Amino acid sequence: MISEICGFRDVFLPEVAQLIQSHSQSHCLWRYCSVLKLVQDLELAESLGTATYPLSKVLSWSRGENPRLVQDGHLAGPFIELRIDARGIKSIERMSKIPANTGGEVPASSFVFAVEPVEKLSDAKIEFELGMCHLHVEPENISIWSTPAISQHKEFEVWEMGQYKRLNSISLNPNCCTGISFFLRDHCIIDIHPHSTRYPPTHVEKFKYMEAMFTSPAPDGVEWIYMPLTARDEITAIRARTQVTPDTPHNFTFYTKAGGKIAVGTPYKEGRTRHGNGQVLNLGRDEVYTLEKDSWRHINLIYSIPASGLMTLIRPDAEIVIDGNVDEQNTVIAITISPTITSLYPGAVSSSLLPKAFFSSAPLEGILNAHVFTVGWKKLCKGILIEYENGSKRALGQCRLGLDEVQSWHKPLSMHYVPEEYGRTVGDLINESRTSRSAQVAFDCESSHVTEDGSLEENYHELKGCLNFWFTYHEVELQFVD
Numbered sequence: 001m002i003s004e005i006c007g008f009r010d011v012f013l014p015e016v017a018q019l020i021q022s023h024s025q026s027h028c029l030w031r032y033c034s035v036l037k038l039v040q041d042l043e044l045a046e047s048l049g050t051a052t053y054p055l056s057k058v059l060s061w062s063r064g065e066n067p068r069l070v071q072d073g074h075l076a077g078p079f080i081e082l083r084i085d086a087r088g089i090k091s092i093e094r095m096s097k098i099p100a101n102t103g104g105e106v107p108a109s110s111f112v113f114a115v116e117p118v119e120k121l122s123d124a125k126i127e128f129e130l131g132m133c134h135l136h137v138e139p140e141n142i143s144i145w146s147t148p149a150i151s152q153h154k155e156f157e158v159w160e161m162g163q164y165k166r167l168n169s170i171s172l173n174p175n176c177c178t179g180i181s182f183f184l185r186d187h188c189i190i191d192i193h194p195h196s197t198r199y200p201p202t203h204v205e206k207f208k209y210m211e212a213m214f215t216s217p218a219p220d221g222v223e224w225i226y227m228p229l230t231a232r233d234e235i236t237a238i239r240a241r242t243q244v245t246p247d248t249p250h251n252f253t254f255y256t257k258a259g260g261k262i263a264v265g266t267p268y269k270e271g272r273t274r275h276g277n278g279q280v281l282n283l284g285r286d287e288v289y290t291l292e293k294d295s296w297r298h299i300n301l302i303y304s305i306p307a308s309g310l311m312t313l314i315r316p317d318a319e320i321v322i323d324g325n326v327d328e329q330n331t332v333i334a335i336t337i338s339p340t341i342t343s344l345y346p347g348a349v350s351s352s353l354l355p356k357a358f359f360s361s362a363p364l365e366g367i368l369n370a371h372v373f374t375v376g377w378k379k380l381c382k383g384i385l386i387e388y389e390n391g392s393k394r395a396l397g398q399c400r401l402g403l404d405e406v407q408s409w410h411k412p413l414s415m416h417y418v419p420e421e422y423g424r425t426v427g428d429l430i431n432e433s434r435t436s437r438s439a440q441v442a443f444d445c446e447s448s449h450v451t452e453d454g455s456l457e458e459n460y461h462e463l464k465g466c467l468n469f470w471f472t473y474h475e476v477e478l479q480f481v482d
Helices: 014-022 029-047 154-161 203-213 324-329
Strands: 051-054 058-062 079-085 088-095 112-117 125-129 132-136 166-171 179-185 188-195 223-228 235-241 251-256 261-265 272-274 280-282 286-290 300-304 313-316 358-363 367-375 380-388 393-397 405-410 414-426 432-444 460-462 466-471 476-481
Touching (some): 179 203, 188 300, 223 261, 358 380, 393 466
Antiparallel strands (some): 079 088, 125 132, 166 300, 179 223, 251 261, 261 358, 300 313, 367 380, 380 393, 414 460, 466 476
């Protein structure tokens, strides 16, 4: 319709249509176009037959066509793939093998997939009418994935028993995935979003959707932790907390091919710690996942989000390390300085308490570009994205891409950091004023701000060592570590 108005050919090129839609995804026009497309499909499908078959008898089918049936069961593949969109099953295909899970691309968000052995769906029936189909199958016999290339790792055999029915897979291949955004509420991961140059960006829309879904009287909102990926930052192992509870929330350490470590989540000290009420908390142990030696593939993150919206599973499709020597190589990031801001703890500041703040850390040497994400008229720092001369990238705090204002510096020589207190109002019925701690952060590309006696000017810091960035939804504290 739009194409006809513009005087173009009958339909836009798919790339042009996708570009237009990416700038107006929530507009009601697309619902109208969807209804028109459905009417056209139904008109064209009036001549198609109506029939019901065992699913195992269908060789292939696409919406708007008649199904092709299996003539020789020995020649048909042993797997069935169902491609599903917003209108139901889009296509059916018998396959000789499951696609290799190479992470060659990030799957389009408009499709989900079911890939199952034929014998598992032997009792399933499928109705064809007006170019569409209706599948009759027991729920425990089918699982829905975000990608057709499901993992065949032996650790996931339990999923075939129906424990998780909706599964997502994100490849950590930096050739197709440029980064991952973790969305959290009350320190629990509620969704994960892959970034890719192959598809229009939708991370801002995803974040706003998460905020709308997880509204509550609590003063905090949805936290956004971004982890960039580059060829130099190829992930070779992941350390994950095994026991995730409100008191011991998600915490990951990603290990890169170049020997770097990336922290995502809320850290803790080894051993035991105490709650504010004096109860002893057993922090349990971590599990380290790593690929086999000389493995040609990349790690994939597998996770499940049920209808409640709270993530019930998140883990890599890699081997759990048993070799103690390997485990020593993948150690946690050493945290030698705890936060000093009281509100970053569940109670009074004490070395025996578990910090409730998120933690991120990055080296300050060899910086090519620095980007500071700011909010409000005071330009308070929300996060810092650092690009290095060697090609690596690190994100500190909340780098909310496309949402917050960004200030950038090329080859900075020094960093300016001033803690800043600000007031905010909480509560809907009874307004309550609270004071939070954040910071004003800037870099300087022209001067190192070193005085004649070798000291640094006030509030300026030399770009050496590491920068620790503690944060919650409202609070920020930076620490310079030599």
